[in-house]
Amino acid sequence: MNSYITLWLVLMIVFVVAELITVGLTSIWFAAGALVALIAAVLGAGLGVQIAVFLVVSVILLCATRPWAKKFVNSRVTMTNSNSLIGEVISIKERVSNIDQTGTAVVHGQEWTVRADDDKEVIEPGELAKIVRIAGVKLIVKKNKEE
DSSP states (O other): OOHHHHHHHHHHHHHHHHHHHHOSSSSHHHHHHHHHHHHHHHTTOOHHHHHHHHHHHHHHHHHHHHHHHHHHHGGGOOOOTTGGGTTOEEEEEEEEETTTTEEEEEETTEEEEEEESSTTOEEOTTOEEEEEEEETTEEEEEEOTTO
């Protein structure tokens, strides 16, 4: 058996196994490129042609299908309870100061540690803030401009 045929066969198997392990649609396109390069090797194409075929097929498949695949693979992601808080406007209970490492708020009966999105921003008790993201167990907020 031609050594290039063995090379493409081994690469194809490696890419398929990597895809099965990661389940993230990361290497399946390279497995397809290796398959087409394997076919080119069987048909007697030179190594340069095989490599070009591998690269062209892999890149075309990656560019053509990755956006579509990401959309459908990640379509089942559901927001957790905490992620559903993003965008809510809350009332600050304790002064929010990143420099002093202070700040709390009660959201849906749960007390949260609160930090400002901007380290220079200070939010006083009673002021309204909007949750922009969650970092670990801390709500990251910005002053609500719609008071």
